[in-house]
Amino acid sequence: MTDVLVPTAFIADPSSFGGAPAGDCRRGVPFIKDGQLLGLAPPTGGDVCMVIPTLTEAHCHLDKCHTIQRIGQVGGDLAHAITQQRADKNNWDEDDLRARAMQGLREAHSNGCRAIRSHVDWGDTAAPPLSWSVLLECAEDYPDLQLAALCGIGQWADPEFAGKVSDLLALTGGVAGAFVLGHDTTQAGLDNIFAAATRHGLMLDFHVDEGLGDFNGLEAVADTALATGFKGPILCGHAVSLMDRTPDDFTRIADKCARAGITICALPITNLYLQGRTDGTPDRRGITRLHELRDAGVKVVVASDNVADAFCPLGAHDPRAALALACVTAHLDPPLGDWLTAITTDAATALGREPIKVEGAHLSDLLTCDAAHTATLISGRTTLHPTTETLT
Secondary structure: OOEEEEEHHHOOOHHHHEOEEEOOEEEEEEEEEOOEEEEEEOOOOOOEEEEEEOEEEEEEOOOOOOOHHHHOOOOOOHHHHHHHHHHHHHHOOHHHHHHHHHHHHHHHHHOOEEEEEEEEEOOOOOOOOHHHHHHHHHOOOOOOEEEEEEEEHHHHOOHHHHHHHHHHHHHHOOEEEEEEOOOOOHHHHHHHHHHHHHHHOOOEEEEEOOOOOOOOHHHHHHHHHHHHOOOOOEEEEEOHHHHHOOHHHHHHHHHHHHHHOEEEEEOHHHHHHHOOOOOOOOOOOOOOOHHHHHHOOOOEEEOOEOOOEOOEOOOOOOHHHHHHHHHHHHOOOOOHHHHHHHHOHHHHHHOOOOOOOOOOOEHHHEEEEOOOOHHHHHHOOOOOEEHHHHOO
């Protein structure tokens, strides 16, 4: 049988798992019983493939994706992208939404994703948008799809709005989400959304500080989480403005995030496209402080964000591609297997799911690819396959 490589990041006890050390992996012949990968026998030295858990897409926008062909020429900062995408909503009928969302889901699935969280623009009223009901229907074919209501934090400041939306989220299994960027009523909105999440047992997901500059929504979220003692999963995407915080400010904010159990989601593809724009080539990096956050004990994950829309004309529903770009942009150096958790186990935990380790996992929860090094895996040069089709 072909040898397999298992990144040690996915093995709780590498020594008892068997096999032999191979860089940031263990190598050996898989021992499979009752459909589970239980360990490794000594390697044969022959052909090899890599085994990893299924990927998690922790942050995307299925309601917006694949609109670039009709939006046309894009380019500009966040505000410009919001304006362009808002104009395209005139085209969002049921058939259009379903076709584009299903295209995105098929892409993510073909790229090895199982769990997926999509944000859904909520609109100006408490009534759910058409896209919410359409994506709920899509979830019937993709049951591991989570939907997060993307509202302005100022909307959550309205008690009536907060009550109606949180009741609906509880009824439909949704995630309470908000966009936090310089709102006057941020604290009132945070108080209400945390109260609603506590009342209904909802997970929380925030777009925070989506830009370089003097923004501090992340610290406000952390302060509220600590003050309320909230125990559910909290995911904060972007956090780009951490690049502009002083060392003392960063240390204070990161410590609060670690104590509050907040996970930070880096979104390099869209943030690099939108942030730090100048008249020529940008000289700033639109990405959060991955190294420093991890060193401070904060979980960090990486996701795709916008795909082929006004916010980014490129991209793909492929967490490996997002992680590869993060490696280049943020200098994530080998052993790269240590960063694979950002698109697998840590990402799953951020979505409130039980993370899958390789040891003892059922083959249906694992993927294989023809990679002899974790850098090859992350590069995307190999195709991911269901393990049930490749290991017996």
